[in-house]
Amino acid sequence: MSPEQDRFAEQRPQRVRVQAPQNASLNIAAARPEQSAETFYVRQLIRSQLRLAVAVAAGLLIMLVGISAILAFWPVVAQVTLFHIPLPWWILGVGIYPMIIVAGLLFNRAAARNERRYRSISR
Amino acid sequence: MTGVLSILALLMVCVATMLIAFYGLRLSRTTSDFYVASRTVKPWWNASAIGGEYLSAASFLGVAGLIVLSGQSGLWFPIGYTAGYLMLLLFVAAPLRRSQAYTIPDFAQIRFEDSVLLRKITTYLVVIICWLYIVPQMHGASLTLSIATGLPGWVGPVIVAAVVCLTVVSGGMRSVTFVQAFQYWFKLAALVIPTLFVLFQVMPEYSVPERAAAVAGQLQSIGGMSLYETISIILALLFGTLGLPHVLVRFYTNPSGQAARTTTAIVLCLLSVFYLLPTTLGVLGILYTQDLGANNADATILLLPQRIFDGFLADLLTAIVVGGAFAAFLSTTSGLAVSLAGALSQEFFQGTVRGFRISTVLATALPVLIALLTNSLALAGAIGNVFAFTASTICPLLLLGIWWRSLTARGAIAGMSVGAACCGLALLGSNMLPESSDSLWVLMLRQPAAWSVPLAFVVMILVSKSTRRRVPANADRVMELLHVPERSYKPAGDTGADRLR
Numbered sequence: 001m002s003p004e005q006d007r008f009a010e011q012r013p014q015r016v017r018v019q020a021p022q023n024a025s026l027n028i029a030a031a032r033p034e035q036s037a038e039t040f041y042v043r044q045l046i047r048s049q050l051r052l053a054v055a056v057a058a059g060l061l062i063m064l065v066g067i068s069a070i071l072a073f074w075p076v077v078a079q080v081t082l083f084h085i086p087l088p089w090w091i092l093g094v095g096i097y098p099m100i101i102v103a104g105l106l107f108n109r110a111a112a113r114n115e116r117r118y119r120s121i122s123r
Numbered sequence: 124m125t126g127v128l129s130i131l132a133l134l135m136v137c138v139a140t141m142l143i144a145f146y147g148l149r150l151s152r153t154t155s156d157f158y159v160a161s162r163t164v165k166p167w168w169n170a171s172a173i174g175g176e177y178l179s180a181a182s183f184l185g186v187a188g189l190i191v192l193s194g195q196s197g198l199w200f201p202i203g204y205t206a207g208y209l210m211l212l213l214f215v216a217a218p219l220r221r222s223q224a225y226t227i228p229d230f231a232q233i234r235f236e237d238s239v240l241l242r243k244i245t246t247y248l249v250v251i252i253c254w255l256y257i258v259p260q261m262h263g264a265s266l267t268l269s270i271a272t273g274l275p276g277w278v279g280p281v282i283v284a285a286v287v288c289l290t291v292v293s294g295g296m297r298s299v300t301f302v303q304a305f306q307y308w309f310k311l312a313a314l315v316i317p318t319l320f321v322l323f324q325v326m327p328e329y330s331v332p333e334r335a336a337a338v339a340g341q342l343q344s345i346g347g348m349s350l351y352e353t354i355s356i357i358l359a360l361l362f363g364t365l366g367l368p369h370v371l372v373r374f375y376t377n378p379s380g381q382a383a384r385t386t387t388a389i390v391l392c393l394l395s396v397f398y399l400l401p402t403t404l405g406v407l408g409i410l411y412t413q414d415l416g417a418n419n420a421d422a423t424i425l426l427l428p429q430r431i432f433d434g435f436l437a438d439l440l441t442a443i444v445v446g447g448a449f450a451a452f453l454s455t456t457s458g459l460a461v462s463l464a465g466a467l468s469q470e471f472f473q474g475t476v477r478g479f480r481i482s483t484v485l486a487t488a489l490p491v492l493i494a495l496l497t498n499s500l501a502l503a504g505a506i507g508n509v510f511a512f513t514a515s516t517i518c519p520l521l522l523l524g525i526w527w528r529s530l531t532a533r534g535a536i537a538g539m540s541v542g543a544a545c546c547g548l549a550l551l552g553s554n555m556l557p558e559s560s561d562s563l564w565v566l567m568l569r570q571p572a573a574w575s576v577p578l579a580f581v582v583m584i585l586v587s588k589s590t591r592r593r594v595p596a597n598a599d600r601v602m603e604l605l606h607v608p609e610r611s612y613k614p615a616g617d618t619g620a621d622r623l624r
Contacts, residue, residue: 053214
């Protein structure tokens with residue numbers, strides 16, 4: 001082997017076995033006291049986002065549980081038919097989906113607005 | 124003849140999946156660095172991929188089967204699957220994307236750095252949930268293939284396991300959002316085509332007033348679930364979606380928290396459109412395949428074309444449905460297998476590539492065995508049980524971990540253990556009870572979510588409060604990471620196209 005090749009062999013990087021990280025933690029340091037104003041704004045942001053999410057989720061739950069209760073206690077609803085298909089089938093099979101989508105879109109706008117407000121205050 | 128066309132459709136789906144996985148991987152390696160590319164997947168692609176991964180055997184076959192079995196009550200399942208995504212959007216999508224966690228155990232570790240035990244417990248729960256979720260896919264594969272072609276029951280699961288193993292081991296599945304996205308649209312088409320054909324064929328029949336008037340009676344004649352069961356299922360599906368391991372991984376490919384939200388909103392639309400089809404087919408199933416009985420109700424969609432058409436058209440439509448069904452089994456199973464193999468290899472093989480490959484084989488082979496040894500329940504019902512289990516274990520960890528800074532590792536461990544024990548034992552116990560009894564106690568065992576989910580939350584909160592000193596010192600900083608919008612984030616309203624690209 002010529003000395004030329006030898007030199008390249010030395011420079012060749014060590015073979016490394018690919019391995020998933022053993023530790024996913026990000027080593028985030030504890031909050032320092034001087035950042036307490038920032039912490040306050042973050043808590044405000046979290047609280048407003050949580051309030052928003054809980055409001056939408058509660059609306060959704062009340063709607064779904066309410067509909068199931070109405071259908072259980074007033075089976076008369078099923079007597080109403082539209083194109084020969086009972087009303088509950090239309091409500092459950094078709095009607096609820098648009099409401100879910102609208103709730104999602106409204107939430108997205110409101111959540112983005114909360115974040116914009118946080119940005120404008122914290123900087 | 125039916126058999127030949129169905130086998131052809133099945134082979135085409137398997138080959139197409141593998142080809143896209145292999146070549147897509149090569150493509151993504153040569154064009155740009157894969158990891159960079161994955162962070163900048165457009166919301167539409169990403170949403171299609173999530174839809175493709177999420178719509179499993181339970182959605183594709185199970186929903187129509189359940190509508191045939193329990194009538195109006197069956198309609199709650201697709202609603203729950205979709206509304207569960209809304210809950211994901213509300214509470215989890217953006218914070219989880221910002222957490223930089225790739226899996227649920229990662230999230231547990233980011234939130235509670237010191238607790239090795241919490242990470243371990245979370246890993247084991249993820250493994251159990253994935254296995255429970257893969258088994259119904261295998262049941263579906265077994266049912267589909269034996270109904271469509273008459274082959275023995277073990278062939279379907281073995282094919283699914285083999286294709287998933289090959290694609291995942293080669294590294295294809297993980298990289299290629301493409302395959303999953305393709306499978307959403309394929310599944311949609313595989314239901315749209317038969318639905319339209321069947322509808323156009325049977326519509327003239329209902330111009331006769333007597334025939335049309337009988338429809339309402341036929342639909343209402345099927346006894347449904349009690350109010351308690353309905354509410355319990357709604358809760359299980361709503362909260363269970365939050366903790367599905369294979370779904371969470373997908374959020375990582377969004378460029379930012381806001382993009383994660385946009386993606387989730389699109390997923391809501393995709394799911395809503397999709398579920399109209401099994402619902403329609405379920406209604407047609409009540410009218411035309413009512414005689415299938417409880418054991419074969421899941422085959423409604425497979426058998427419907429043959430009840431309405433005959434000859435080549437019937438065979439062709441059946442073959443299309445078989446192809447779509449296998450796309451559903453493959454995409455969901457591969458998503459789960461990746462999550463499961465990741466967790467297993469991390470836990471038992473120090474996360475090496477070789478360990479990942481061994482884990483993939485374990486992850487798919489074991490469910491095949493379980494599926495062959497057990498009888499298939501109603502698919503949508505079996506998946507509903509998995510959702511109840513997820514809702515009682517992973518969901519409280521994620522919800523409280525993301526939104527409540529005072530959660531402690533001990534509280535999380537206690538809550539998840541109580542939730543897992545109660546929900547798991549109740550479901551096991553209800554299997555041993557006779558089918559016929561319908562007292563409230565039996566219903567509470569059969570559908571435990573209505574009490575086991577609140578219980579898990581209460582235990583988690585109470586134990587955290589009593590171990591208040593153990594709140595991690597960096598809790599505030601971690602909360603900041605989860606909730607503060609990214610620096611690169613531009614307010615909505617600008618021309619979003621560039622940002623989302």
